[in-house]
Amino acid sequence: MDWVFRDLITSYGGVHQVTTEFIRVTKNLHPNKVFYRYAPELHTGSRTRAGTPLYIQLLGGEPEPMAMNAKRVAELGALGVDLNFGCPAKTVNRHDGGASLLKSPDRLYKITKAVRDAVPHDIPVTTKMRLGFDDTSLCLENAQALAEAGSTKLTVHCRTKKQGYAPPAHWEYIPRIREKIKIPVVANGDITSLESLKKCFAVTGCEHFMIGRQALKNPKIFSELGSQETTKKDWISQKQLIAGFYQASRSHVNAHFALARTKQFLRNLSFECDSSKDVFNQTKILMKPHLFEPVLSKLLDVDLVLTKNT
Ligand SMILES: Cc1cc2nc3c(=O)[nH]c(=O)nc-3n(C[C@H](O)[C@H](O)[C@H](O)COP(=O)(O)O)c2cc1C
Numbered sequence: 001m002d003w004v005f006r007d008l009i010t011s012y013g014g015v016h017q018v019t020t021e022f023i024r025v026t027k028n029l030h031p032n033k034v035f036y037r038y039a040p041e042l043h044t045g046s047r048t049r050a051g052t053p054l055y056i057q058l059l060g061g062e063p064e065p066m067a068m069n070a071k072r073v074a075e076l077g078a079l080g081v082d083l084n085f086g087c088p089a090k091t092v093n094r095h096d097g098g099a100s101l102l103k104s105p106d107r108l109y110k111i112t113k114a115v116r117d118a119v120p121h122d123i124p125v126t127t128k129m130r131l132g133f134d135d136t137s138l139c140l141e142n143a144q145a146l147a148e149a150g151s152t153k154l155t156v157h158c159r160t161k162k163q164g165y166a167p168p169a170h171w172e173y174i175p176r177i178r179e180k181i182k183i184p185v186v187a188n189g190d191i192t193s194l195e196s197l198k199k200c201f202a203v204t205g206c207e208h209f210m211i212g213r214q215a216l217k218n219p220k221i222f223s224e225l226g227s228q229e230t231t232k233k234d235w236i237s238q239k240q241l242i243a244g245f246y247q248a249s250r251s252h253v254n255a256h257f258a259l260a261r262t263k264q265f266l267r268n269l270s271f272e273c274d275s276s277k278d279v280f281n282q283t284k285i286l287m288k289p290h291l292f293e294p295v296l297s298k299l300l301d302v303d304l305v306l307t308k309n310t
Contacts, residue, residue, distance in 0.1 A: 025060030
């Protein structure tokens with residue numbers, strides 16, 4: 001997630017850690033500005049404004065460049081480094097990154113070990129994997145390779161790359177993984193409610209859980225799961241949420257970024273809120289901020305407070 005979303009989600013409480021979107025690592029060391037762009041929280045101790053720790057996620061297939069970039073991230077004050085071995089995107093996999101590395105436990109080991117050795121010991125190096133690439137045959141070997149290389153914690157998105165995002169997530173693999181490795185395992189995939197969280201807990205026995213897409217549809221999900229109470233999403237508070245999101249994205253980056261992200265946000269909110277769906281439908285064709293802003297303002301009946309950033 002980006003800064004605005006991390007800030008929003010953690011402001012409600014109930015989240016113990018957040019992670020950046022993946023930062024692609026090829027051969028070189030990124031200039032610091034790249035890390036600051038993905039993780040402005042590095043200016044504030046690698047914590048969101050609510051104080052939640054932020055880990056920086058790296059994605060790449062070569063141990064040395066990954067180690068070099070991880071070391072720099074640690075020097076910039078990151079509270080943790082996370083390695084992505086789960087991304088299913090074709091372009092990423094073609095360029096030797098993300099889930100394609102699940103075909104080789106040895107490469108997972110080498111990359112993770114190189115990063116672990118490069119980063120001071122008090123800074124966690126965590127990893128994220130899927131159950132496999134085409135099938136689950138290397139699942140346990142992959143998890144073991146990551147643990148042996150020194151991963152502090154392992155998040156498992158319970159699908160293979162081939163399964164994409166098709167439901168269901170196969171939580172039943174996690175107990176087998178947990179039997180093989182001693183590090184904490186974080187269960188991920190299709191946790192969308194208290195009911196599914198309880199089911200996931202019953203199946204996996206995990207103490208740690210990660211939520212992705214549902215948090216984009218309901219930014220209050222973590223606080224709701226913590227309190228075991230669903231908050232009423234009245235349209236007045238949703239309107240303020242959307243306006244605040246647009247304004248924050250615009251002042252944090254620029255109006256074009258804010259437009260794209262707010263449409264994405266409206267689309268996600270549409271799954272649970274008909275009024276958001278109306279706003280999405282009426283704004284989705286507006287491609288320019290100067291066209292989008294007045295319509296959004298009118299539909300939300302809110303005066304948008306806009307900074308000079310364009
Ligand atoms: C649009 C999109 C972007 C994602 N980007 C990342 C990413 O940068 N890093 C990552 O580890 N996972 C990424 N994921 C995967 C999610 O973190 C998560 O593992 C997956 O969606 C399953 O969990 P969920 O059912 O809670 O969404 C992305 C997923 C989606 C749909």
